[in-house]
Amino acid sequence: MTKWTVEELIPAIRSTMERTYNKSVESASIQEVFDVVSTIVNQTIEVNWSKTNNHYREKNPKQVYYLSMEFLIGRLLDSNLLNSGMWDVCNEALTSLGFDPIEVYRQERDPGLGNGGLGRLAACFLDSLASLNYPGHGYGIRYRYGLFEQRLINGYQVELPDDWLIKPYPWEKRRADEAIQIEFGGKAYLQQRADGSLACIYEQTDKVLAVPYDIPIVGYHNEVVNTLRLWSAEPISTKDRPDRDAHYSQLDNNHAIEQISGILYPDDSSEQGKMLRIKQQYFLVTATLKQMIKDFKATNQQSLVDFADKVVIQINDTHPSLAIPELMRILLDEERVDWDVAWAMTTKVFAYTNHTIMSEALEKWHVNQIKSLLPRLYMIIEEINERFCQTIWQDYPHLRERIPAMAIIADEQVHMARLAMVGSFSVNGVAKLHTEIIKTEEMKDFYALYPERFNNKTNGITHRRWLMMANPRLAQLITNTIGTQWIKRPRELTHLLRYTKDQPLLEKLGEIKQHNKQKLADFIHHSTGILVDSQSIFDVQIKRLHEYKRQLLNIMHVIYLYNELKENRQLEITPRTFIFAAKAAPSYYFAKEVIKLINTVAAVVNADADIKGKLKVVFLENYNVTLAERIIPAADVSEQISTASKEASGTGNMKMMMNGALTLGTLDGANIEIEQLVKPANIFIFGLRAEEVYDYYRNGGYSAHEIYQNDERINRILHQLRDGLFGQQNFENIYYQLLSANDPYFVLKDFDSYVETQQLVDQAYQQPNKWLSKSLVNIAHSGKFSSDRTIQEYATGIWKIEKL
Known part of the structure; x- marks a missing residue:
């Protein structure tokens, strides 16, 4: 360099x-x-x-290709x-x-290429691959518009287009000469060749051009620059037509084509939206595979013999699972490889990362959708499914009765997670608890069939962005204290443990945190008009708005504190600023109601002089990487309060821990591993355990209505929601969801434990030296959660690639 x-x-x-x-x-x-x-x-x-x-x-080394619908790379x-x-x-x-x-x-x-943790993880992984000298590249879609730009109007989320490409993007290079033609729809049928083999004939297909845009991924101080390739959907050029109707028809067709790379996660509540999502997924995988094979042949004398020894493809969640039958299609139809040989190659190439056990996120597509859009691919999926089910029937008689629950095609749906597990040589979870739940609960039948495929790779974050860039003063303090080795070997942050009683160092740590809090307070005032006390506890929950992440539990606690302060104005609590940032999916009505609730509470609490500024509530709009870089260095408390067993890993918990925040959370996802490292004295754990949650799911015995009747605090809060919060808008839908649906995410069940643990947070913060000592312990152990460690584990345990 x-x-x-x-x-x-x-x-x-x-x-x-x-x-x-x-x-x-x-x-x-x-x-x-x-x-x-x-x-x-x-x-x-x-x-x-x-x-x-x-x-x-x-x-010509073995290389990894990371397929993901999201790459939240930030600036x-x-x-x-x-x-x-x-x-x-x-x-x-x-x-x-x-x-x-x-x-x-x-x-x-911020490039509009992702939504949340899935996309940010992919970005961290690319950074670590390049920084560790590994040959690895990302493949995604160049969305013309991101998810959406969030604005708050009267407390409601309003979605505006995220036109992130309104100005030329300085880091991308258009490679028009490497465009790939892709075909959708039409008809596909098999026809016998003269030599007796079968050829697939395609007719009346819709043709699309996938044009690549490459973004350099720069390694840290090592002169390695890998590539993130993003595909843009464009129409294939046609000659001008004098026929006006044909011209307008072509315009409509071009618009439909451009929609394929138009927006991240189009609304799939309609049939049209579902079809567009399938198009996007196939568009990504077929363009990538065709380019990959073309490049491989150019380097390997047009032979695919060593393809599986030189290529490994990591599927980031189920979205790119169509890559498995698509590689089979290319090998069978275009390379004329025998089925058994093609399947052996395919199952040596693909590895699958599962990111969720939430049923709505385990994708399923109706067979008619796949048939109409991808007729040949559906034929191949049918064949994969038939052979898979026959194998179970013949070789695993003890699993025969489980075939309906394991079949790739079942109940007129194609189950993408099952396809990914059958077609991959590795299936990994992203935290120890998550992987155990996969093996023992959600995917136990597949674990019984393929125990050797399952493994854990706990997520990580790049400390270069989330500590060195986001918090340079803290990074410099660390370097002044323990030297520079931690930058290349982040596990060496543990050397900070010898300084947890060092008063001068703790004072400097406190000064840096206070500086970051004042900067955030200034930003909050500038962007929202709300004055917050930078000396107060900055209690932060920043993540996608979802019921299982339980922003509702957090704001119910705020209402409880407000009620207490109104009844007893002499009540002594440490002043606290509750900071939220989150986007709700446009069609996720309940999540949007929670956003409105948070903003309604904020309007009342922030304007009430009676509570003497002891509480402030702030909802920062349009959460993205850049906003996270502002908030995280200033956080005192990291809210990681998902229902136990629901959060696969989390990475926000790691980012805030690395910046000295103390985690308040359930024993869920990577919180468990954080607690094991920092020990219970340096983290605040509350609530049900995963095994208790599963026991309620299996055996019943939980009554939200009983808690509502017996806990006066909850009873009062729910009445306030139902009857009109503080004389403001009512939130009947939230009230009825908690009681009529029996509180599916155990918000009421965990409320008492949460309130009690929040009181412990308050008490701990009143002892600054002890708090800063706990903060330093968290920073010291955060090196375990560097994505460098995660990538090293993928490289040696799954990909079998070597540093260059």
Whole structure:
């Protein structure tokens, strides 16, 4: 990587500004400065990007291809500066030129390529692959619009288009010469060839062009630049038609094509939405596989003999599962490989990561949807299913009665998770508890059939973005205390444990946290008009809005505290600021009601002078990576309060832990592993355990109505929801969901334990030195949750790839 100095970078910025905009730096806008710096960084990166690709072609190593519908990569300028070794130099150069580096970097929009933890995990994995010198690349879709841009109007979520490509995206390179033609629909039938083999004939298909856009993924200080390839759906060019009706028909067709890469997760409550989702998934996998095979042949003398020895494909959740039958289709129809050989190759290539046990997230598509859109693929899925069921019947008689629950095609639906498990050589969960639940509960039949395939790979986060970038003062304090080795080997953060009683260090840690809290308080005031006390406890819950994540439990506790303060104005509690940020899916009515509830409570609590500022509630709109980078370094309390057994892992818990927040949570997902490391004294655990939740599900015995009748606090809160909260809007739907549906996520059951544990949080915070000591213990153990560790485990345990 080119080693820049400040003395070299300043004239480079000046000359590039003059060449690009014909103006001086002094007269340039911040946006123009951002553009110029991005151009210089791109030129620096491209040298090593080309070298890396050439090196892979020459050495021909085994490579991993990470298929995901989401890559929540966040802003890349400051990340690329950090990883390429230019961050400090660029900060100094921009400051010398009279610009605030942070403001320059914030000119970049967050790419609308993901929704939440799934996409952020994929981004962290790509960062770690490159930083650890592994040959690995990501493949996704270049969505024209992200999920949506969230605005709050009268407390309600309103969805606006996330037009993140409104300005040219500086990091992507369009590769039109590598476009791939894709076919949907039509008819497919088998016809015998002269040699007796079968050929598949396709007729009346709709043709689409998949155009790749490549984004460089820069490794940390190692000159490795891997690739994230995103596919854009475009119409195939046709000659101008004089027929006006044909012209307008073509416009409609082009619009339908462009929708394929139009928006992340289109609403699938309609048949049209479901079909579009299937199109997106097939579009991703077939374009990727065709490109992969083309590149492989170019390096391996047009032979696929060693394909399974050189390629491993990781399926990130069920969305890319169609890659399994699609590879079979390519091998059978285009490469003329025998079925048994093709299946042996396929099942050596694919590995599947399961991210959820929630039934609504385990995708199922009606057979007619697959048949109409992908007729040949459905034939292959049928054959895979038939052979799989026959194998169970013949070789595993003790599982015969379980065939209906294991079949890939059952009840007129294609079960994508089952397809992924049957077609992959590895199936992994993403936290120890999650993996055990997969093996013993949700997928126990498949575990009985393929025990050797199941393994755990606990998620991780890249400490380069979430500590070094997001919290540079803390990163510098760590380096000043234990040296720089932790940057390349984050497990060495454990050396901080010897300083948990070091008063000067704890004071510096407290000063950094207070600085971050004041910055967030200033941002909150600027963006919402709400004044918050930066000395108060910053209690943070930031994640997708979903019933099982239980933002409802959090806001019910706020209502309880408010009720207590109104009845006893002398009540002593540590001032607390409750910070929420979350998006609800556009069609998820209950989740949107919870957002309205939080904002209604905020409006009442924040305006009530009687409680003397002891409580504040803030909902920050349009949660994304950049907003998370503002909030996480300032968090005191990390709310990880999902119903036990529902959160596969979580990564927000790891990010806040790494920045010194203390976790308040259930024994769910990676919270369990956090507790094992930091010990119970340095975490706040409450609520039902996973085995208790499953016992209620199996045997009953839980009555939300009984708790409602016997707990005066809950009774009062639910009446306030039903009758009109504090004279404001009523929330009858939430009231009836908790009682009529018997509180499916045990909000009322865990309420008492949650309130009691929150009181322990309050007491602990009143002892600053002890709190800071606990905070340092969490930071010290957070290196275990670096995605570098996770990728190392994938590389050696699943992918069998080597560093270059």
